[in-house]
Amino acid sequence: MKIAFYGSSLLSSYWNGAATYYRGLLSALARHGHSITFYEPDAFDRQKHRDIEPPDYAAVKVYAATDQGVRAVIAEAAGADIVIKASGVGVFDDVLLAGVMAAARPGAIRMFCDVDAPATLAELKAHHDHPMHEVLPDLDLVITYGGGPPVIAAYEELGARLCVPIYNALDPATHHPVPADPRFAVDLSFLGNRLPDREARVETFFLDAAARLPERAFLIGGNGWETKAMPGNVRHLGHVYTREHNAFNASPLAVLNIARDSMASVGYSPATRVFEAAGTGACLITDSWVGLDLFLAEGEEVLVARDGADVAAHLRDLTPERARAIGEAGRRRILAEHTYERRGLELDALLRREAALKRKRNAA
Structure with a gap:
């Protein structure tokens, strides 16, 4: 089937944590015969910080972030x-949501892909005039x-016909073990942009740990941290391109997910970093959240x-x-149960089922 996908960016992970999710999921769908066009705006300097050029599994149309550019796509x-x-x-975002769903032909499947469901649902509950309600x-x-049962229930309560979590996963072709790189050889590393709903937890889990272990070396990657006060044993890298993620994850003693x-x-929401780190065989330390055991076993495959x-x-x-033992166990679990090939199979079956149901409804 022909898919038109309107997202933040497929080509750049700059201020765009969903990039690897889009890449893994869409490349898997393409292997099932779908023809994909990805539409992304020329915004936030992402085109100046591309990680990849347009891939063979999707056509990419970069449009001007203007009224005219949006109307065209x-x-x-x-x-x-x-x-x-x-x-x-x-x-x-609101213009695209209403516009593309109105423009879709009657027999097309109309679909919303929520890469931050807790935030979206909070916004919908706070703003009853949000276009999404209509x-x-x-x-x-x-x-x-992500989000599991709580997010499914919340979306259904708001009127969604069907809500299905298609979780982040691992693409072993892009995230895999590599030799350690001295640039990233520390005791603990963390990768994530500085965001308002993350900063306090980074202070609690990462910076506090660094202050408790002044003799150990810590490394933080991501945008926005250059103005943050940190202990002297923390080194800041700035933006880390996806081509460097394997070495960033494989080189430290442990990698932290926050x-x-x-x-x-909400829980049931493993970040892309969980799967990327596990894919390299990194020893992962994560904060605690409900649903973790669906992905990794505490004490054996993750700390x-x-x-x-x-x-x-x-x-x-x-x-x-x-x-090394924890990292290898985590990698085995993720490869066995949580790859984008598996996610692609799941989503492909879901789309084909929905297409058949839609044809049946339209024929009635």
């Missing part, structure tokens, strides 16, 4: 069998990149911390041998 939705609007495009009952499908506030409160003191305690006890 909205019109192209009419030619697709499946029209997908993702959350968090960053510019003209569009949602007419959508055939909502997929979310969920954003909303993701942690779990409730605060910075726990993180520091894990590092004190962690030997290179144990770190």
Whole structure:
């Protein structure tokens, strides 16, 4: 089927944590025979910080972030069998949502891909005039990149016909073990942009742990941290391109995952970094959230911390041998159960089922 996908960016991960999710999921769908066009705005300097050039699994149309540019790409939705609007495009989000769903032909599947469901749902509950309230009952499908039962129930309560989590996963072709790189050889690393709903948790889990272990070396990557006061044993890298993620994850003794506030409160929301790090065989330490056991087993495939003191305690006890054993066990679990090939199979079956149901309804 022909898919028109409107998202933040496929080509750049700059201020765009969903990039690897889009890449893994869409490349898997392409292998199932779908023809994909990805529409992304020229915004936030993302085109100046590309990680990849247009891939063979999707045509990419970069449009001007102007009224005229948006109107042009909205019109192209009419030619697709499946029209997908993702959350968090960053510019003209409401215009795109209403526009592409209205432009879709009657027989097309209309779909919303929510890459930050807790934040979207909070906004919908706070703003009863949000355009999504009007569009949602007419959508055939909502997929979310996390959230589990609480998010499904919340979307259904708001009028969604069907909400299905299609979780982040691993693409072993892009995230895999590599030799250690001295640039990233520290005791603990963390990768994530500085965001309002993440900063306090970074202070609690990462910076507090660093302050407790002044003799250890810590590394933080991501945009926005250059003005943040940090202990002297923390080094800041700035933006880390996806081509460097494998070495960033494979080189430290351990890698830290910290969920954003909303993701942690809802649960069932593993970040892309969880799968990327596990794919390299990294020893992962994560903050605690409900649903983690669906993906990794605590103490065997991942270490779990409730605060910075726990993180520091894990590092004190962690030997290179144990770190390696945990990392290898986590990688085996993710490869067995949580790859984008599996996610692609799941979503392909879902789309084909919805297409058949839609044909049946239209023929009645």
